[in-house]
Amino acid sequence: MKPVMDKGSLEKFLAQDFPQVSGDFSIEDVVDMGCVVRLKVAEKHLRPGGTVSGPSMFALADVSIYLAILAMIGPKALTVTTNCAIDFMRKPVAGADLIAHAKLHKLGRVLAVGDVLIYSDGQDAPVARASLTYSIPPKG
């Protein structure tokens, strides 16, 4: 199974359907059942002390799995998150972007499940891990 959307068409979709957040993210890579997404860290993503906030990391994990699914099934805006389990493991590096590596383990008719590892750009040890379930709307 190959992706049916590439970096360009995913970024166009994001800009059109999610204009409020599309500027925060850039898609670095799209592969079979996975993708790599960058959070372009800005003032609004930070907590006191300069580290990226939990909700910003959640948002990055969420959008990464969403994009990995859309890359495989095409642009279905109604695909929604039903569940997320996220572990915050290390303090992100101040001033560094975050890089999410998303991987789908299941892409079923109605549910998709994937894992995300989030890194501070340039670091080896992940700052967070997350797993998410998405509900896929029926065809038609």
Next chain:
Amino acid sequence: MKPVMDKGSLEKFLAQDFPQVSGDFSIEDVVDMGCVVRLKVAEKHLRPGGTVSGPSMFALADVSIYLAILAMIGPKALTVTTNCAIDFMRKPVAGADLIAHAKLHKLGRVLAVGDVLIYSDGQDAPVARASLTYSIPPKG
């Protein structure tokens, strides 16, 4: 065990230490091992279609447990989220604030665990549920 911070002192703490987000939330109630927090839903919290975004609901769950903990142990800014499991169960009502009911099940020396139910203001069925673990920094 009784709360050591009330509504007023929690709101003052939030305004001082989290100025970027404190305007988004108001504390409705503080009880033993729990609190009720309102997300004053604004344009920036919305997804296309007018419902509140997942990251905004995550942020509400996160801040609610944080405040429930601080109410019991006093203002420790270093208390950090280590884990969250969140289920998105219904579409929030467009245009309505979200109300989070947070309850601590454990408040240990190093870890605290709590549950949150999130409702669209005025509705009976919750839109999301979350459980969170916080790591509490050692004294001294």
Next chain:
Amino acid sequence: MKPVMDKGSLEKFLAQDFPQVSGDFSIEDVVDMGCVVRLKVAEKHLRPGGTVSGPSMFALADVSIYLAILAMIGPKALTVTTNCAIDFMRKPVAGADLIAHAKLHKLGRVLAVGDVLIYSDGQDAPVARASLTYSIPPKG
């Protein structure tokens, strides 16, 4: 919405469809969107030191939500767990049964979501909390 199965019919279903484990559990109470289930703790449920093992607590949480769902929708053996998040918060009391209080937050057409609090019999502070998602097979 009222339960369509009572204690007696749930226990009969369990004995028939899950003979391997039905002897471990007894149903204490069935209410709207919830139930109370006892794990009759025996040697096989214990870890060294005499406390109940994690897998035994997982099994109790799992069966409790399953029974709460069946009580509402009737006996559908194909209903399956898709997700569980569980927090182990305190050591269970040695020699005491475990009591699970299960509550459904959502009972949709295809997904059900509920929370469970597990107590050592006679104690006030829960030993574990869990949330589970079940997938409900289509009718017909």
Next chain:
Amino acid sequence: MKPVMDKGSLEKFLAQDFPQVSGDFSIEDVVDMGCVVRLKVAEKHLRPGGTVSGPSMFALADVSIYLAILAMIGPKALTVTTNCAIDFMRKPVAGADLIAHAKLHKLGRVLAVGDVLIYSDGQDAPVARASLTYSIPPKG
């Protein structure tokens, strides 16, 4: 950082400290920050229809991360699971053993976090994924 316990010493530890379950598992491989563990599926692990039960998969995920931690820090029986999020994605193949691939993402002073993918022996698509947090007792 290298493992301080190998396959042999882990299996000896398991047999000594967890005699009730050690016969169910065999350790296939130990690597830096990870291991591979087999659940030798027997009658007692099965649900009606012949698939492995959820609690058995939970037990496999749990023991795999436990062994991955012990391999790195040495035999500390007091290390305990504090949290697990598990997704059941596919029906295990009837009659096949389960193989768990465990990987630690964090091995801190007080908390360890890892991911597990569980496969039916010989299959490419995982039947379950889990992430677990363990609390590590202080030295001394």
